[in-house]
Amino acid sequence: xxxxxxxxxxxxxxxxxxxxxxxxxxxxxxxxxxxxxxxxxxxxxxxxxxxxxxxxxxxxxxxxxxxxxxxxxxxxxxxxxxxxxxxxxxxxxxxxxxxxxxxxxxxxxxxxxxxxxxxxxxxxxxxxxxxxxxxxxxxxxxxxxxxxxxxxxxxxxxxxxxxxxxxxxxxxxxxxxxxxxxxxxxxxxxxxxxxxxxxxxxxxxxxxxxxxxxxxxxxxxxxxxxxxxxxxxxxxxxxxxxxxxxxxxxxxxxxxxxxxxxxxxxxxxxxxxxxxxxxxxxxxxxxxxxxxxxxxxxxxxxxxxxxxxxxxxxxxxxxxxxxxxxxxxxxxxxxxxxxxxxxxxxxxxxxxxxxxxxxxxxxxxxxxxx
Amino acid sequence: xxxxxxxxxxxxxxxxxxxxxxxxxxxxxxxxxxxxxxxxxxxxxxxxxxxxxxxxxxxxxxxxxxxxxxxxxxxxxxxxxxxxxxxxxxxxxxxxxxxxxxxxxxxxxxxxxxxxxxxx
Numbered sequence: 001x002x003x004x005x006x007x008x009x010x011x012x013x014x015x016x017x018x019x020x021x022x023x024x025x026x027x028x029x030x031x032x033x034x035x036x037x038x039x040x041x042x043x044x045x046x047x048x049x050x051x052x053x054x055x056x057x058x059x060x061x062x063x064x065x066x067x068x069x070x071x072x073x074x075x076x077x078x079x080x081x082x083x084x085x086x087x088x089x090x091x092x093x094x095x096x097x098x099x100x101x102x103x104x105x106x107x108x109x110x111x112x113x114x115x116x117x118x119x120x121x122x123x124x125x126x127x128x129x130x131x132x133x134x135x136x137x138x139x140x141x142x143x144x145x146x147x148x149x150x151x152x153x154x155x156x157x158x159x160x161x162x163x164x165x166x167x168x169x170x171x172x173x174x175x176x177x178x179x180x181x182x183x184x185x186x187x188x189x190x191x192x193x194x195x196x197x198x199x200x201x202x203x204x205x206x207x208x209x210x211x212x213x214x215x216x217x218x219x220x221x222x223x224x225x226x227x228x229x230x231x232x233x234x235x236x237x238x239x240x241x242x243x244x245x246x247x248x249x250x251x252x253x254x255x256x257x258x259x260x261x262x263x264x265x266x267x268x269x270x271x272x273x274x275x276x277x278x279x280x281x282x283x284x285x286x287x288x289x290x291x292x293x294x295x296x297x298x299x300x301x302x303x304x305x306x307x308x309x310x311x312x313x314x315x316x317x318x319x320x321x322x323x324x325x326x327x328x329x330x331x332x333x334x335x336x337x338x339x340x341x342x343x344x345x346x347x348x349x350x351x352x353x354x355x356x357x358x359x360x361x362x363x364x365x366x367x368x369x370x
Numbered sequence: 371x372x373x374x375x376x377x378x379x380x381x382x383x384x385x386x387x388x389x390x391x392x393x394x395x396x397x398x399x400x401x402x403x404x405x406x407x408x409x410x411x412x413x414x415x416x417x418x419x420x421x422x423x424x425x426x427x428x429x430x431x432x433x434x435x436x437x438x439x440x441x442x443x444x445x446x447x448x449x450x451x452x453x454x455x456x457x458x459x460x461x462x463x464x465x466x467x468x469x470x471x472x473x474x475x476x477x478x479x480x481x482x483x484x485x486x487x488x489x490x
Contacts, residue, residue: 169393169394171393309444311417316418
């Protein structure tokens with residue numbers, strides 16, 4: 001009874017505070033203290049994740065932008081996010097990806113065994129991938145609500161920094177894009193016992209091997225986390241079903257993901273589209289499994305000069321700072337404590353970056369009298 | 371490093387075509403458009419970003435090396451810019467969104483090549 005009274009008091013208190021007076025991600029003195037507001041759309045002034053990121057494009061200039069910067073928005077402006085516009089929660093009853101995959105395999109009566117003559121034709125160059133995994137038209141609170149507390153806090157840190165023009169991007173540091181970047185396949189090489197997906201990112205190329213020969217995953221004692229995980233699959237008539245595990249935790253999708261991430265994907269060609277979905281199981285990060293549509297469009301521009309390329313980020317961003325030439329002219333390595341040392345064992349380099357960025361920005365704000 | 375304030379500059383409406391970037395563009399000031407004219411020293415037709423280097427003259431007559439960051443190769447091809455579009459020695463004029471910190475670099479908006487053709 002007492003707790004109900006307290007709850008009623010708190011609700012009454014929050015209702016009595018005008019929305020305009022409530023702390024937002026733009027007005028907070030310390031977002032870490034706003035835990036109870038992180039899943040509230042008003043904390044983000046109803047902005048979507050995309051709109052918050054757009055504010056960072058021109059943080060110091062009132063959000064003016066055009067052309068490739070058309071997403072630019074004035075910092076702190078109100079957004080157009082609609083709660084429930086996109087349902088990120090998986091509608092399936094499964095608790096694990098394995099359970100999900102096994103159910104689909106059973107439903108397909110063990111899968112369809114294709115030959116070279118019956119295998120679906122997915123030739124061509126495609127453009128697409130998961131749709132709305134950053135929350136799409138939902139306010140950023142919808143993404144926060146799907147995350148476990150530790151990851152929710154990191155999500156808020158990241159979108160706040162992004163709105164202020166402080167952005168960590170794997171590619172900017174010549175780091176791999178990780179599993180979610182590999183989902184933006186441009187080519188599907190389809191054979192009866194294996195499918196390859198290929199993509200030519202600007203800074204790196206992506207490849208996935210999907211074994212459809214029934215050989216299954218590697219034995220448990222040989223498992224380890226890999227950038228794109230390990231994928232097996234089967235055909236259900238003309239639909240490809242994929243189970244991926246052993247994914248190396250990184251940044252991407254909703255926010256971050258852990259080594260526990262496992263996914264089930266489904267792909268099917270419909271005319272000049274490949275349509276599908278992906279379900280994400282990562283209890284370390286998500287409060288419940290997440291689902292998103294996948295969509296790929298056939299690129300009809302087949303000009304030879306637009307063929308995919310092998311790319312490496314270092315072509316314009318330079319080589320690693322880990323190795324350097326010392327004063328003797330000898331190739332040497334930087335060690336912990338050395339200037340420009342980069343910790344290869346840091347599992348969350350974006351956290352290291354954002355924690356340092358928060359400190360530097362705070363100091364900068366003070367010197368600027370902001 | 372020379373301040374962009376030293377360079378011949380002009381403000382105008384920004385015009386650019388859509389492009390995907392592999393890093394944030396928050397380092398560039400999109401409220402400003404600066405015009406730089408200079409001699410091409412190198413055209414790096416590479417991913418993730420095509421880069422154009424110019425030698426330009428500052429207001430004090432010094433030669434300053436200016437880096438113009440362009441889009442990726444795929445987008446650059448779609449705009450009609452080829453590996454030989456800009457050659458060392460060409461005099462070109464570019465409109466860029468300058469770096470916010472004032473160093474000699476910017477993100478390209480349009481470039482007028484030596485033959486007078488404008489690329490955006």
